Amino acid sequence: VKVNSEVIYSTQLLKTINKYKNVVMDSDQVKTIAATIASANMTNREVKKEHVRGIKQAAVEKNVKIAHDICPKCGSSLVDRKGKYGAFKGCSGYPKCRFVVK
Numbered sequence: 001v002k003v004n005s006e007v008i009y010s011t012q013l014l015k016t017i018n019k020y021k022n023v024v025m026d027s028d029q030v031k032t033i034a035a036t037i038a039s040a041n042m043t044n045r046e047v048k049k050e051h052v053r054g055i056k057q058a059a060v061e062k063n064v065k066i067a068h069d070i071c072p073k074c075g076s077s078l079v080d081r082k083g084k085y086g087a088f089k090g091c092s093g094y095p096k097c098r099f100v101v102k
C-alpha cells in the first residue's frame, strides 16, 4: 500500500502529531470537521436503543437458525463432523463456508 502519510503505532500518535508545526486549517475548518464527527455519533437515545435492539434480534435469529441446523452465515445445512480435536457441528458448505457451532 502506498500512502503519503506516516503509518505509526497509536503509542506514537501524539509525538507524530507534534512534529507538524504548520497550521493548515483555520478554527472554522476545525469546528466544521469536529461537528461532522460529532454528528456521526449516536447521541439520540431512541436511535441507540434501536441499534442495540437490532443487534440482539440478529443474535436471536442466528440461534434459531442453528437450532434448526441451518448455517446462519450461508443458509446451508449444519452437519456433525469429526475433527482432530473431537466432534463438532459445522456447515455443509465447507470449505467455502467455515461456520462452526461453538
Ligand SMILES: [Zn+2]
Residues within 6 Å of the ligand: 071, 072, 073, 074, 075, 076, 091, 092, 093, 097, 098, 099
Ligand atoms: Zn455456511
